[in-house]
Amino acid sequence: MSQTRTIVIECLRFHPETDEAPYYQSYEVPFTEEMSVLEGLQYIKDHLDGTLTFRWSCRMAICGSCGCMVNDEPVLSCQTFLRDYHPARIRVEPLAHFPILRDLAIDQTDFLAKLESVHPYLIPSTGDDPGDQPRHQTPDQVQDYLGYAQCINCLLCYAACPQYGLNDAFTGPAALALLHRYNADSRDAGKDQRMEVINAEEGVWGCTLVGECSEVCPKHVDPARAINQNKIASTQDYFLRFLKPRGRR
């Protein structure tokens, strides 16, 4: 085993049954070269303090459970390594901009509602019945949306987005990127249904292109691009709707 060193992990603590407000608690954690921040937290829970609460599951950066703030940076704790911070202490906090349920666990119900609001499923055009055959889609057509289909719903983008922090009515990066994922799919014909979400004040217009959502995304989804391309789409829709035949809004 590689050499063991010690690092101080300072965690935000909040217990809804006993605490009026959050506070910080520090733990000294022995760590090895390959230990992640998540493994540091697990060490604390297993050996030092069983009350420390956080979410985790796959520990390989695909389930999206373990997002948190490390020194004000939204990260997946499973792929953030203690060696990169030593000898300084690190501060671990719950994802910014979300209500804190307990310690590092945030309340994600608002996000889930937003995810549901964008019609995140294929809406085929009526009369298009592929029967029991797979539809055709060329690799290039797959590429049009595949990048936006990589979102693991880890919420780091929301924690990086000050617009969401300032106004949580904003639909936000991940949900809008997912909306764009289906719009960009050659098999989909549901753009019109999703346009309402895009066009709303809390749709793409809640974004001021801070751009941090794309910077912190561990899966390179680039929500900022999805949102800002749809500003053009929304603008076109705004001005061209008068030219459209009646009955189509």
Place this chain on the structure above:
Amino acid sequence: MDAIESDLVIIGGGGAGLRAAIAAAESDPGLSIALVSKVVPMRSHTVAAEGGAAGVIHPDDTLDKHFEDTVSGGDWLCEQDVVEYFIGQCTRELTQLEHWGCPWSRQDDGNINVRYFGGMKSPRTWFAADKTGFHILHTLFQASLKYPSIRRFDEFFCTDLLVEDGRVQGVLAFNIATGESVLLRCKAVILATGGASRVFGQNTNAGIVTGEGMGMAYAQGVPLRDMEFVQWHPTALPGSGILITEGARGEGGILLNKDGYRYLQDYGMGPLDPWPRPRAMELGPRDRVSQAFWHEDQAGRTVNTPNGSAVHLDLRHLGEKKIMERLPMIRELALTFAATDPVDSPIPVRPAVHYTMGGVPCDANGATPLQGLFAAGECASVGIHGANRLGSNSLAELLVFGRAAGESAARLARESTTAPANLEAQANEAEARHLKMLDTTEGERVAAIRAEMHDIMESGVGIVRDAERMGQACERLSALRERYRRGVKLDDRGRCFNTEWLTAIELGHTLQVAEAMAHSALARKESRGAHLRQDGFDKRDDENFLCHSMAWHQGDGPPRIDHAPVTITRSSPRERIYGRDSQPEQPAREE
């Protein structure tokens, strides 16, 4: 205690649970469906599956080949009638996912692309790069949002099945955020809680894969079937256990020992040439490839890493372009967790526990021996994996049997006319038992008991087994369960989001599942599939052991093991041959 009425309760929001929920909702929109999961559905472990899902679509492939590969891969311990049903449904289900939007990888002409996996006669694995499980799970979750009759209970932890008059009629769950209990009344329950690989220390699985679904059924007198058959995936990162997909070998990756020698040719999977070809060398089945590692390790021909011995998975000859197209996540995982770029150097890998072949026995409709209880996915033992699962069959299983269980449970719920039973007393008793744990001040930490369980299973019920070590494991597990009963000391006494407490409840189930595994293994005096013995039982014994193991819960004592027959329809047991028999005239990969 709050009580919530629904027609159907599905425990687990992974691939099987979601597919079941959609199937139930589609078969009867009037049915109320509660989808209860201890994590938000897209966090479920299906998300981590990489390589792909099996379905016959390639022009060279046939249903017969899929049948043969599955049954011989399972060392003839498969329920052949169920396999027959399964292979007939796979392609339809994968196509259904395509219609829901799953981004399957395509050929240039826009058709579905398929790749080889271990033990396959023809390319059969549908894939979405190397994030197939991720895409399947998110597609299912997002598609499930269309159905208003599916009511989700995200982050609710189920602890007990409530059985009255010999039927399951409810579930006790705790809302994790508040710690409040809730009684979920229903006419049918589908268990879709996943496997139990976290029984072992070195595993490829997420932290949530703890087997409590199996434990809940087991505690109600449902036997656990074939629990000794635990799959080691041959290629995981040493230390972390992070999975490197079999797809890496399907795309042409090779395994090398410390001398740079492709050692699989020495273990009945050669000869080396011609290469590539199906069902040979690195495209052998997982049990054989993992067992070969064990022998190489014993012979001292493995590479030493800071996290134990390993062999090399070499992808360099695929080139950066193909790696980025077919295996982008593998490259990222290797870079992040092993500081290795597979474009430039081989990835160190070793076997780690990956899959629980056994589980809650059920028929092709998902119906278990307990009235009203259905099972689907890894927690179920529907009978298609036998003694060794073929890669790509489990993602297809989630869909095929998720749907079957959803539809049959919906039918049962619709037709059920029995008046709701009075479950309050039972629920209150169970709740009190769990709440009592919050008052325990004496005892051992959760982590200490869990670590000991890992040690027992790794050393006693590993890749290669013998009576002495399995016997010790059984005794130690019995003692460990006794220690658990005496008390687990919790730091956390609150109700809100108390994961320490819930982990302790979970551990009670996991320990019983571990015990079922160890005792089933000890009772199987032969070698078959993933169960390999060294103590004179190193051959398959069809005369005495062409049968399922059944572990029966016996309260605080060790389980009772007996055996049940296997359904054989058209493939009688033969010698299981890889390598030399495998169609050398046919190239394994197409460029």
Place this chain on the structure above:
Amino acid sequence: MNQPRTYTRGMQRWWLRRPSYRFYLLREGTSVVIALYGLFLLAGMAALAVGPGAFETWRGLLFSPLSWLLHLVVLAAFTFHAWTWFKVLPLTVPPVKTRRFPRGFTDATLNRVALWAWGVVSLVILVAAMRGLQ
């Protein structure tokens, strides 16, 4: 079912949390300079309309050393604005018509195109001004 009690942290002085947030506010801040510069040009236009006296006053202001120094700052703000504008430009341009950009057309390509356009436009204006405003 009861809703759990949660704690929400505020957004007090959120821009201190990350350097990129300060960069963003600086970017947005250039708009103040752009507005003031627009006002300054409008004043010049108005002075021109009023008559030679008024315009000479405005031109005198323009030719003062203080103005020159202020214009250094204004130039810095405009240049910073231009840089950030072109940098995020690729994010806002959807693949038009053909649905897809040709292969190899990346953000960097678009950035290069923008930079070239900027250079050419600037050069044309400079040459035109040097010819016409002697």
Place this chain on the structure above:
Amino acid sequence: MKPRSHEPIFWSLFGGGGMLAALVGPILVLIIGLLVPIGLGFGPEAMNYEQMRGLLGHPMMGFGLAILIALFFFHAAHRILHTLHDLGVHASERLKLICYGSAAGGSALAVLVALVLVLRG
């Protein structure tokens, strides 16, 4: 149904102003504010009254400059409004009226002045 935002109007104006400010802003500032005053590449009489009357008397130039100024104003109004929100001053109807109203007023003034210059030739 969620109400449609009217942001596209203001965003288009913001975008146009931002694009022009990026494309021609720096060179205009360089010429008018820095090179002409110190006579670098320009004579001491550059930008005198007669010259500028002639230049901006042309409709293309006069109205062109007015539109440039107008778009600068709308660009700034949009960003300032949103930045005020960022800094904790939330966009009320009144604040919107002030921001876009000033921009519109300034724009109208610019066009009016241009009209005077062009009509006078």
